Amino acid sequence: MGYLPVPLKQLIEHFSALPGIGRKTAQRLAFYILDMPEEQAKGFAKAILDAKTSIHNCKICQNFTDKEICDICDSPERDPSVICVVEDPKDVMAFERLQEYKGLYHVLHGLISPLDGIGPESIRIKELLQRLQNGDVREIIMATNPTIEGEATAMYLSKLLKPLGYKVSRLAFGIPIGGELEYADNVTLNRALENRTEL
Amino acid sequence: MGYLPVPLKQLIEHFSALPGIGRKTAQRLAFYILDMPEEQAKGFAKAILDAKTSIHNCKICQNFTDKEICDICDSPERDPSVICVVEDPKDVMAFERLQEYKGLYHVLHGLISPLDGIGPESIRIKELLQRLQNGDVREIIMATNPTIEGEATAMYLSKLLKPLGYKVSRLAFGIPIGGELEYADNVTLNRALENRTEL
Numbered sequence: 356m357g358y359l360p361v362p363l364k365q366l367i368e369h370f371s372a373l374p375g376i377g378r379k380t381a382q383r384l385a386f387y388i389l390d391m392p393e394e395q396a397k398g399f400a401k402a403i404l405d406a407k408t409s410i411h412n413c414k415i416c417q418n419f420t421d422k423e424i425c426d427i428c429d430s431p432e433r434d435p436s437v438i439c440v441v442e443d444p445k446d447v448m449a450f451e452r453l454q455e456y457k458g459l460y461h462v463l464h465g466l467i468s469p470l471d472g473i474g475p476e477s478i479r480i481k482e483l484l485q486r487l488q489n490g491d492v493r494e495i496i497m498a499t500n501p502t503i504e505g506e507a508t509a510m511y512l513s514k515l516l517k518p519l520g521y522k523v524s525r526l527a528f529g530i531p532i533g534g535e536l537e538y539a540d541n542v543t544l545n546r547a548l549e550n551r552t553e554l
Numbered sequence: 555m556g557y558l559p560v561p562l563k564q565l566i567e568h569f570s571a572l573p574g575i576g577r578k579t580a581q582r583l584a585f586y587i588l589d590m591p592e593e594q595a596k597g598f599a600k601a602i603l604d605a606k607t608s609i610h611n612c613k614i615c616q617n618f619t620d621k622e623i624c625d626i627c628d629s630p631e632r633d634p635s636v637i638c639v640v641e642d643p644k645d646v647m648a649f650e651r652l653q654e655y656k657g658l659y660h661v662l663h664g665l666i667s668p669l670d671g672i673g674p675e676s677i678r679i680k681e682l683l684q685r686l687q688n689g690d691v692r693e694i695i696m697a698t699n700p701t702i703e704g705e706a707t708a709m710y711l712s713k714l715l716k717p718l719g720y721k722v723s724r725l726a727f728g729i730p731i732g733g734e735l736e737y738a739d740n741v742t743l744n745r746a747l748e749n750r751t752e753l
Contacts, residue, residue, distance in 0.1 A: 358626050359618075360609055360618060360621070361620060362604040362608045363620075365604065365605070366602060366604075366605040369598040369601045369602075374582065374583070380574065382644075382647070383574070383644075384573070384575075386644055387573055389606065389618060393606060396606040397603065398568065400600070402561070402565040402567075403565060403587055403599040404599045406564070406584065406587060407588065407592060410559055410561055419558075420559050425557070426557045427557050445582075
């Protein structure tokens with residue numbers, strides 16, 4: 356594509372750098388931008404800059420917000436006695452989609468992973484301990500992913516928090532609803548067996 | 555997602571407006587932008603503005619360019635006696651991918667479509683007639699899509715240009731290479747039969 360004008364090539368490059376966007380999709384999106392009304396393209400560029408400059412972490416839960424304290428931490432309708440600890444702001448989104456959970460969150464922005472040189476001090480554990488000091492919290496739900504790092508982080512926090520008198524729980528892991536035993540992997544099946552509940 | 559900060563929501567909206575980008579992908583891309591180094595996000599916003607402001611149509615062939623005359627029209631290595639007439643800049647890209655065609659292009663930026671109120675004066679036919687006046691051109695290849703509008707535009711241009719003494723040709727349409735007769739639609743099969751060539 357040597358003949359393409361440089362600004363168009365650069366726009367294609369930027370789109371290609373996004374996750375899940377291949378070369379062809381990037382070209383299609385770049386051409387779409389060229390066909391857009393100028394106002395819309397300017398709005399898009401501004402939205403990128405605005406998001407990047409105005410969004411930071413909530414002082415309390417470390418989730419993304421454009422205020423000092425995010426809407427969830429600030430809401431009088433949320434139950435301040437439960438904190439759900441997650442790895443990433445995207446996990447908050449998954450729980451909020453349910454519209455079931457009424458407690459607060461704490462976003463770690465990472466998981467403990469000694470192999471990658473990420474220790475407890477590299478993620479937002481300090482901030483979690485700090486906010487626990489106001490005394491409202493009763494239960495802390497470990498909602499990290501069921502990976503090695505997720506389990507290790509949940510274990511680490513559990514050992515840290517239980518002696519302080521908090522109820523620490525972990526999400527249930529097992530056969531997904533609609534899944535079939537026949538196709539479940541061994542680890543999942545084992546977990547489902549171990550964590551069986553009485554009927 | 556009522557709790558998401560406004561600048562993030564707006565960025566998600568802008569991504570959702572792009573073709574083929576659904577709600578979930580838009581969210582993923584917006585979160586990715588938030589995680590990007592600031593320089594890269596600024597570069598992305600600038601690339602959108604740059605492309606939008608610096609890219610316009612080539613004075614001669616009407617393809618996208620950031621110069622007055624595009625690299626293809628300006629190249630001494632291209633054959634100025636053949637012009638390939640296409641609907642859209644993306645079609646130029648398809649031909650350039652071949653690295654076979656050495657002539658020039660003319661981008662119509664649309665097709666004649668009376669039902670949509672698009673007459674010959676709404677697309678770049680005037681500009682095609684103008685550039686033909688320098689006398690270099692021998693053959694004009696109609697490379698519009700094999701749709702009703704594409705065929706109508708090719709026919710219209712052919713009737714206009716043939717009396718002026720130009721050789722006017724049309725892309726071949728038929729069974730695609732690797733395709734199977736059994737699965738070809740009737741129109742394609744009929745076309746392949748009509749346009750059979752002697753061996």
